[in-house]
Amino acid sequence: MAGSLKVVYFVNQFFGGVGAEEKANIPVEVKKGPIGPARLFQQLLGDGGTVEATIICGDNYFNEQREQALADVTQAWREAKPDLVVAGPAFDAGRYGLACGAVCAAAQDLGIPAITAMHPENPGVLTYRRQVYIVPTGTSPVDLPDVVSQMFQIAQKLTSGEEMGPAETEGYLGRGIRKVSERSEPGYKRAVDMLAKKLRGEPFQTEVPFQAPEAVPAASLQRDLSQATIALISTGGLIPIGNPDRQVSGNAERYFSYPIDGLESLTGDDWEAFHGGYYNQIASDNPNYILPLSHLRHLESQGVIGRVASQIITLPGVSTPVAKSKHLGAEMAQELKDAGVDACILVAT
Amino acid sequence: MRLEIGTFPVHDVVFGAQTQWRDGLLEVARDEILDAVRSDPRIAKADLELAKPGESVRIWPVRDVVEPRVKVEGPGVVYPGICGRSITTVGEGRTHRLSGVGVVEVSETPWHEAGGDHLFVYLDMSGPWSEIIPTSSLINLCVVVEPDPNLGVDARNDAVHNAVLTVSDRLAAATASLDPPERETFELTDVDPSLPKVVYILCLHSPQAMSGSPATFCTSTYGLTQLTPPWLFHPNEILDGAITGPYRTAFATSWTMANNPALLDLYRRHGTDFNFLGVIATRTEWTTQHEKEMTANQTAKVAKMLGAEGALITWDAGGNEFIEVIRTLQACERSGIKTVFLTSEDDPTGSAPTMLEPVPEADAIVSTSFFRADLLGLDPLPPVDRVIGNPQKISGRLRDHYVPTAGPLPAPQRYDDHYGFSKLSSVEY
Numbered sequence: 103m104a105g106s107l108k109v110v111y112f113v114n115q116f117f118g119g120v121g122a123e124e125k126a127n128i129p130v131e132v133k134k135g136p137i138g139p140a141r142l143f144q145q146l147l148g149d150g151g152t153v154e155a156t157i158i159c160g161d162n163y164f165n166e167q168r169e170q171a172l173a174d175v176t177q178a179w180r181e182a183k184p185d186l187v188v189a190g191p192a193f194d195a196g197r198y199g200l201a202c203g204a205v206c207a208a209a210q211d212l213g214i215p216a217i218t219a220m221h222p223e224n225p226g227v228l229t230y231r232r233q234v235y236i237v238p239t240g241t242s243p244v245d246l247p248d249v250v251s252q253m254f255q256i257a258q259k260l261t262s263g264e265e266m267g268p269a270e271t272e273g274y275l276g277r278g279i280r281k282v283s284e285r286s287e288p289g290y291k292r293a294v295d296m297l298a299k300k301l302r303g304e305p306f307q308t309e310v311p312f313q314a315p316e317a318v319p320a321a322s323l324q325r326d327l328s329q330a331t332i333a334l335i336s337t338g339g340l341i342p343i344g345n346p347d348r349q350v351s352g353n354a355e356r357y358f359s360y361p362i363d364g365l366e367s368l369t370g371d372d373w374e375a376f377h378g379g380y381y382n383q384i385a386s387d388n389p390n391y392i393l394p395l396s397h398l399r400h401l402e403s404q405g406v407i408g409r410v411a412s413q414i415i416t417l418p419g420v421s422t423p424v425a426k427s428k429h430l431g432a433e434m435a436q437e438l439k440d441a442g443v444d445a446c447i448l449v450a451t
Numbered sequence: 452m453r454l455e456i457g458t459f460p461v462h463d464v465v466f467g468a469q470t471q472w473r474d475g476l477l478e479v480a481r482d483e484i485l486d487a488v489r490s491d492p493r494i495a496k497a498d499l500e501l502a503k504p505g506e507s508v509r510i511w512p513v514r515d516v517v518e519p520r521v522k523v524e525g526p527g528v529v530y531p532g533i534c535g536r537s538i539t540t541v542g543e544g545r546t547h548r549l550s551g552v553g554v555v556e557v558s559e560t561p562w563h564e565a566g567g568d569h570l571f572v573y574l575d576m577s578g579p580w581s582e583i584i585p586t587s588s589l590i591n592l593c594v595v596v597e598p599d600p601n602l603g604v605d606a607r608n609d610a611v612h613n614a615v616l617t618v619s620d621r622l623a624a625a626t627a628s629l630d631p632p633e634r635e636t637f638e639l640t641d642v643d644p645s646l647p648k649v650v651y652i653l654c655l656h657s658p659q660a661m662s663g664s665p666a667t668f669c670t671s672t673y674g675l676t677q678l679t680p681p682w683l684f685h686p687n688e689i690l691d692g693a694i695t696g697p698y699r700t701a702f703a704t705s706w707t708m709a710n711n712p713a714l715l716d717l718y719r720r721h722g723t724d725f726n727f728l729g730v731i732a733t734r735t736e737w738t739t740q741h742e743k744e745m746t747a748n749q750t751a752k753v754a755k756m757l758g759a760e761g762a763l764i765t766w767d768a769g770g771n772e773f774i775e776v777i778r779t780l781q782a783c784e785r786s787g788i789k790t791v792f793l794t795s796e797d798d799p800t801g802s803a804p805t806m807l808e809p810v811p812e813a814d815a816i817v818s819t820s821f822f823r824a825d826l827l828g829l830d831p832l833p834p835v836d837r838v839i840g841n842p843q844k845i846s847g848r849l850r851d852h853y854v855p856t857a858g859p860l861p862a863p864q865r866y867d868d869h870y871g872f873s874k875l876s877s878v879e880y
Contacts, residue, residue, distance in 0.1 A: 276879030289871025378567035381663035425801015
């Protein structure tokens with residue numbers, strides 16, 4: 103670490119020694135020198151650098167007045183011109199974790215390396231793990247010295263320009279960036295060894311840490327169903343017969359919309375299935391299995407739903423990476439929203 | 452159930468007058484073997500060609516690689532059930548194998564005609580693709596074979612694979628009366644009762660849902676490929692080829708199944724690290740969530756009833772099947788069985804989890820890197836001097852045009868090291 107490394111530290115009201123929950127509303131306050139965990143960091147820095155200032159902010163204030171808080175924090179950095187920003191550790195405190203994540207992300211946006219620490223299930227991890235180096239912690243501040251020491255190790259790499267190794271060897275939470283790498287033993291040996299260790303109760307390290315999938319809550323219907331416009335989306339690979347658009351049967355790069363106004367039902371004379379993941383003949387014989395237009399028209403005529411949307415959306419849902427699917431899904435949602443659609447049915451195959 | 456495997460290493464293969472093994476040299480009576488293959492009226496054309504490691508050779512399309520094995524003592528035949536062979540339970544007595552040699556099934560015959568599951572595997576005998584595919588380091592005797600095109604697709608599959616087994620049987624038969632230079636005995640002996648009891652849960656794709664037929668050719672259990680409930684195997688049965696036949700990836704071959712290093716390592720550590728109870732073969736690609744969860748629950752139940760405390764889980768397929776595989780893992784963990792999951796990973800480039808359905812119970816995963824070969828950063832596969840099989844290779848996302856097989860070519864689309872042959876993995880930053 104460079105001899106004169108300038109560090110600005112960020113803590114909440116509790117670790118800043120201001121007070122507990124009753125002080126959670128205090129605004130950003132900048133104090134000279136190291137306070138709380140920053141003192142440990144200063145000890146580790148020794149002659150190699152100085153914690154110039156400690157920024158303290160109440161947990162509620164930061165999360166409720168985020169923009170103002172970040173503006174004040176950024177202002178403090180402009181004055182102190184730090185080479186490194188350190189935040190936390192936040193352990194399992196959710197509001198504090200979110201603040202630490204936001205502070206580190208803001209520092210990086212300004213080109214300042216940053217490091218924080220918190221429990222892997224802290225909401226700050228879910229929000230910021232892809233952007234920020236986070237040292238995993240337990241739930242208890244008992245581990246504070248060890249955690250700060252680990253933050254210091256990573257900070258050294260961040261500020262020295264030394265190449266950062268993989269998460270599992272450096273000791274930060276993986277940022278979801280996975281790269282091909284050769285390990286010292288073949289896969290079968292590592293797997294059987296890991297099983298032996300797991301059964302003996304010895305420590306072992308998974309090669310793919312759990313990463314919670316993104317949960318998408320269903321949107322609530324904004325009007326009465328009998329007034330609503332309903333669209334149909336099928337991932338069953340429904341295509342106009344003969345595949346005039348030259349659609350693929352898997353790993354779709356795009357989706358297709360087709361107008362269906364005036365169409366009562368899908369028939370095998372005009373439509374078929376082209377999908378690399380199931381026995382297509384059943385759906386080609388009766389395409390309503392993968393896009394139940396006839397049933398939705400019936401509900402429309404009965405007044406159960408307002409109307410069937412003017413277009414249907416189709417693609418083959420096979421082997422499309424999740425990231426690509428997210429992108430396609432967002433485009434579909436926008437197209438339907440622009441067309442005044444209130445709800446859609448995603449037909450599973 | 453006690454099985455002795457006698458190994459006859461093969462250092463070179465030559466065509467000759469008589470099929471025989473002598474001090475590591477395998478001589479193959481080409482014409483005689485081809486006569487046997489062609490005596491099946493379903494075979495329209497057949498040829499034998501040799502491909503050796505390091506040669507500038509590409510083999511296309513590759514449906515399967517079979518290790519020549521023969522039962523010399525004990526009941527049944529190797530690779531039982533498939534292509535109408537005896538279904539007598541195998542796994543006892545003595546089996547001979549020719550190591551270092553593969554019989555490659557080279558044919559344009561598709562698994563089925565319902566779309567999906569296309570042939571896309573090819574083998575290179577040199578270059579970057581050969582370095583990561585274990586069967587590229589074998590001396591490969593290629594059976595280039597096409598059946599009568601007027602036959603139905605299941606009959607064509609049966610004819611083609613039967614031709615390959617005919618060749619494999621003839622080669623292995625040359626060792627039947629010889630004394631094997633290497634012997635290893637496999638038996639689930641009584642062991643120290645304090646050792647942890649483990650099962651190997653071997654998830655196998657079934658093509659039934661995709662093809663609409665329970666008889667479609669694929670990896671088979673005693674010849675069956677249909678969706679079946681979890682099926683308990685003695686590991687010796689698998690060493691005798693009771694689970695055999697190919698699926699679409701370079702690692703789902705008869706050879707990789709009979710040489711599955713994860714199975715062999717678990718088995719060899721029986722009595723030292725584990726009390727190995729057996730193998731549960733769980734079929735995948737059920738069609739409804741209900742069926743997927745049921746097969747997962749039932750697999751865990753069988754493991755629990757056996758007394759398992761641990762389970763190694765592998766699989767051999769794509770996305771759909773992941774659901775019952777990961778739910779099997781979850782069901783095992785929830786019933787107190789500690790699991791390790793050996794798997795490839797999905798595309799990491801969009802920052803989505805690389806497990807299709809991540810579950811927190813999957814806390815012990817070993818990664819064989821990414822299943823998409825284009826993510827491995829391989830150098831382009833160079834043109835080759837010689838092609839075995841079809842000089843034209845189907846290409847394109849719509850599979851609607853042909854390119855010269857000689858290349859240069861991109862790698863086949865999937866690299867799926869199902870059983871952990873290689874050291875390739877991935878790490879997170």
